[in-house]
């Protein structure tokens with residue numbers, strides 16, 4: 422199954438009084454880039470001690486919880502870090518840090534983005550305030566409550582015998598093929614989304630859906646729900662402007678596919694492993 426390792430994060434949103442000590446980790450984001458330091462070649466968030474030497478202005482600070490017993494904060498800031506430190510986008514952390522740390526950085530960026538884009542009430546325009554108990558914002562004037570935004574989406578590997586249906590998105594660099602994916606619409610179950618998306622994108626029908634696991638995908642706020650599904654009929658017809666190409670691929674003739682750090686790459690590898698075990 423998709424790695425469901427227990428998270429090393431003990432999440433929280435109200436910082437305890439002693440949280441701000443020098444060992445705390447700060448996920449500092451400025452202009453969408455995170456400030457890191459390199460520890461034996463691996464990017465890490467900076468500590469409170471590091472941050473003291475930076476000439477950066479902090480706009481907001483959000484407590485995230487404890488990661489391996491270390492208090493963690495997300496900071497939105499402006500300015501430049503001190504010499505010897507780096508800035509990197511979330512994608513630049515993929516595969517270079519422990520997975521759980523990547524997801525924590527993704528959480529930090531999503532909370533910062535949510536805070537920055539929900540400062541005012543969408544209904545009456547008053548300035549929003551932090552909710553007393555939850556990670557939420559509340560309008561003091563009309564009572565509207567906003568929670569951090571998540572966008573659930575399905576991601577599915579369609580199979581036929583040993584073959585896999587992989588598609589190349591029209592916006593991707595040439596060469597890369599992956600599983601199909603799409604956002605859940607209001608009123609839909611994820612199963613309905615899956616049938617609709619596969620039909621829209623490549624024109625085929627599927628059956629025997631099997632759920633595998635989920636992945637937080639902070640680009641910008643997706644929650645990917647991963648499935649395998651079997652082909653049930655229809656000819657491949659690529660959706661105009663979305664899908665540049667889609668084909669059936671055998672395991673010994675694969676195009677360039679995503680790495681296993683992405684659930685798409687993992688769904689493909691999992692199918693290959695299962696199929697070869699079956700036919701042995």
Ligand SMILES: [Zn+2]
Pocket residue numbers: 542543544545546547560561562563564565
């Ligand atoms: Zn309001």
